[in-house]
Amino acid sequence: MSRAISKVGTTSLFDSLVSLPCRNRYNGQQNHHLKGWRIAAILLRTAMELAARRPRRGRRDQIAKRLVTKFYREENMLKTLMMTAAVVALGTASAGAETVGFSQIGSESGWRAAETTLTRQQAEERGIDLKFSDAQQKQENQIAAIRSFVAQGVDAILIAPVVATGWDSVLEEAKEAEIPVVLLDRQIDGSDDLYLTAVGSDLVHEGSVAGEWLANEVGDGECRIVELQGTTGSSPAIDRANGFRKALEGKDNLEIVRSQTGDFTRSGGKEVMESFLQAENGGSGICALYAHNDDMALGAIQAIKEAGLNPGTDIKIVAIDAVPDYFQAMANGEANATVELTPNMAGPAFDALEKYWADGTAPEKFIQTESKLYTQSDDPQGEYEARKDLGY
Amino acid sequence: MIGRSLLRLLPQIVSLLALIGLVSVFFPTFLQIDFSDGRLVGPMIDIVKRGAPVALLAVGMTLVIATRGIDLSVGTVMAICGAAAAWAVSSGYGTVPSLILALLVGLAAGLWNGILVSVIGIQPIVATLILMTAGRGIAQLITEGRILTFSDPDFATIGSGTLFGVPFPVVLWLLTGIGFALMMRWTALGLLIESVGINRRASALIGINARVLLIAVYMASGLCAAIAGLVVTADIRGADANNAGLWLELDAILAVVIGGNSLLGGRFSITASILGAMIIQTIDTGILLAGFPSEYNLVIKAVLVLTILVVQSPNLSAQWLWARQALARRRALRDEAAPQSGPRMTERPVPESEVSR
Structure with a gap:
């Protein structure tokens, strides 16, 4: 029986289902018509035919029909079409x-x-x-x-x-x-x-917002800044570094004395900050920290605390991203500012x-989201509450 | 006995001292250690503290590699155990039960690897690769994709606390290392592991239960990974499923290799592996302290590691031995040729023909 079916070019759904348990044991060849994916394809085809037959809006109808014909031609596009069939079926439901x-x-x-x-x-x-x-x-x-x-x-x-x-x-x-x-x-x-x-x-803009905040905060005093960079070579790391330096241009009292990658992670930020503190006389030579993301800053805050300094007052901290935990740190007075990547x-x-x-x-080709600056005066506790359930 | 094991560790100790010397050139106060706020502070302390995860992993990895296996999953096991502990602590199960849970999870991961390798017979590199890829997903399921933070001071002690001024992670890897080393060398266990690594079938034939031994070894590796996971999780007071222990399995393997252990199994030295871990961490911390731009980090690390491995290479050391002997022969010949004038006067190149005679 299975042999007979295998010779039929286009089997009907019923035939394929019936022949599913059969194996062609005699000529040793795998019977292609009996493979599981083939059954799935036939089921899908039927589903799509049903879906296409339904009266719907003009454009959708055309596209569905085109796809059905396409399907008959190219059965190897199975993966795409499995999803297609599912959403076509869903799509008919809503209007x-x-x-x-x-x-x-x-x-x-x-x-x-x-x-x-x-x-x-x-x-x-x-x-x-x-x-x-x-x-x-x-x-x-x-x-x-x-x-x-x-x-x-x-x-x-x-x-x-x-x-x-x-x-x-x-x-x-x-x-x-x-x-x-x-x-x-x-x-x-x-x-x-x-x-x-x-x-x-705009990643460059984010960096310069952070830089401008720090420049205003420090004023005319001398400030030695350490920088925790993102993953070396990644575009946020490059752009956020450049934007920050752009904001510091012409301000000779601000100097970036150390700059290393913390790989955007908390543990990276903590480890690198520990070495910065060692290298700068236990941290007494550092006035501010700029981190390319909040997570590194959060790691660094712990390192600063463990070194016996007060993050937020002894060392000013500015970062980018605005994640909930950072607002918590700002509410505790351990961090100073962050630029939101909304x-x-x-x-x-x-x-x-x-x-x-x-x-x-038609809108412009690039819509830039606002890079909003949050400081300790922007109700960090409230912002934390608002953000903690967003899934960060 | 002690002399012999010192000789075994000589290349690692020399490499470490040379590296410390090198870093001191770039960073003069490298060896300075202060005592403030009841804790030791200094770059060297940072190294032994930051090196804790790799040192812990290297202990377990040494045993696995001694059986001619490899455990690629340790990095993700760290993430899973850290996530499990952070989850348990933040859901209020208490510190000690959470730690025990994490260790059990590590043992379970090791059991899984061990069964795949020894019972089902999958090649170790593939068997552990399975957990390496799947594990981070498991960790993310536990943390729900976030960095799961907690504020349990007792748990945080494991990462950033001190015991008599010594950072707690250092105490942990010292105890783990000493414990495993004693267990291996005071009993026949180390010998059995070596014999399984050299020839599993022959070991089985002389009555060693290779299957159970292999499972135990992978479980030991899982346990070490769990402790390492606890250290990194406690250190940042949060479980970062995406990044905890990322690529650390490679550092652990590197530590074992720098420790002079063969990836083909057989004789092993846990102490040497831990020294290897400290060598890696000295490089890492040294680069950070020296203040190079971050683009150079990996290149510098690669060059230093390559140099260390080349210097330790058995092939090259054979050449070096041969060259030294040749030199000694040449000197002896030279002294024979001109005994009156003394060695200082005869510093002319000796032709090859003279040497061969």
């Missing part, structure tokens, strides 16, 4: 509200988790139907997610690209389907007419999209 697909990189850090939480909150507040896809740090997952969003006919796509290259063809598909794409937080290499706009912070990238993105949906006005 009315604007639908936005969001392809998030993954949950690499607390900041990402907060970004996801805030994006969901923003969408809910505006009555936008958000379809969330977690790419688990893989570009192919993001591409598959975008294709499925296109197939689903969403009204816009938000994407936090995991890498800068390799987006041309998939964004071209979105463009053909007339779906606006907004990049969150990170940029891509390639022509900027592939996306509507990019929302992000995880609310979706807010400005939705603002731009709502304008675009309303009358087609």
Whole structure:
């Protein structure tokens, strides 16, 4: 029986299911028609046919039909289409509200988790139907997610690209389907007419906000600054270092005496700060610390405390990111200032999209989020309470 | 006996002293140790304290490598144990139960590795790679992707407290190292591990229960990783699942190799591995103190490690021995040729033909 079926080119769903337990034991060859993925493909195809038959809005209908025909041709696109089928089925359920697909990189850090939480909150507040896809740090997952969003006919796509290259063809598909794409937080290499706009912070600006705060705080006094850099060679480390130095230009009383990488981690910050303290006469030669992120500063605060000094008063501390634990440190008087890298990238993105949906006005190609400075006078305890549940 | 083991440790001790000398050139107060606020303070103290995680890992790694295995999972086991302890402490289970939980988690991770290696027979590098990749996910599940902070002063003592002025992590690695070393050398356990490492089948045939021994060795490694995880977690008062112990397995392997242990198993020395860990930490701290730009860190480290390994290389030391003997022969010949004028007057190059005669 199985042999007979294997010779039939296109089996029906029923036949495939029936033949599932059979094995072709006689000619020693694997019977390709009986493999599990084939069954899955046939199930999917049926599901898609059902979905495509449903009456829906024009564009979606076209795209779904095109995909169905495409599927008959290229069955090896199974991975993409599995997701597609799932979202097509979902997509038929909702109508009315604007639908936005969001392809998030993954949950690499607390900041990402907060970004996801805030994006969901923003969408809910505006009555936008958000379809969330977690790419688990893989570009192919993001591409598959975008294709499925296109197939689903969403009204816009938000994407936090995991890498800068390799987006041309998939964004071209979105463009053909007339779906606006907004990049969150990170940029891509390639022509900027592939996306509507990019929302992000200016890393150089963040560094200079921190530098300006320190320059104002110190005034005319002498100040020897130590710097905890991010991972060597990473763009935040380079840009935040440059921005800070730009703010200090022409101020000869401020001097960066030591600069080392703490790898953006708490333990790195603590270890490097210990060596800074050793190298600068037990810390008496240091007036301020600039850390490229809050976590390193938090590690450094512990090192300063263990060396018997008072962080925040003996050594002024300014960092970037504005994570909840740092607000706690500011509330305790152990840290002085931080520059916020807002995880609310979706807010400005939705603002731009709502304008675009309303009358087609295209926003500028780069929307810079505010790099807000928080100091001890900005109710750090309240900020901590507001942020601690965002998933940082 | 003591003389022999000192001879074994000589290359490591010499490397360490040379490095300390080198760093002192760049940072003159390197050897200065003060006593303030009831604790010892100084760059050397920083080194022995910061070197604690790698030293602890190196103890366990030495045993695993002695059985011709390798344990790549120790870095992630650190993260898991740290996360487990931080979770337990912050959910109010008390300090001691939390520490015990972390150690049990470490032992369980070692048991998993040991079973994969000795019962199922997966190559150690792959068997432990499984936990290395999956482990960080487990740790993140425990911490829910955040840096799980706690404010338990007793737990924090493990990372930043002192015992008679000595940083607590140093006490920990000293005790662990001495404990394991005594267990290996006062009993036949060390000998059995070496024999399993040299030839597992032959060891099994003479009646050594290689299977149980292998599992025990991986569990020891897991236990050491758990202690190291507690140290780094207590140090920053928070479990950082993404970064705790990241790449430390490689530093631990490096420490074992600098300690002169063969990756092919067999004879091992825990003391030498710990010295290796201290050599690595001296390089790290030395680079930080010397104040080079951070771009040079890894290059400097690589050059120093390479130099140390080249100097210790058995092939090169054979050459060196040969060269020294040749030199001695040449000198003897020279002295024979001109006995009256004394050695100082005859400092002319001796032709090859003379030497060969």
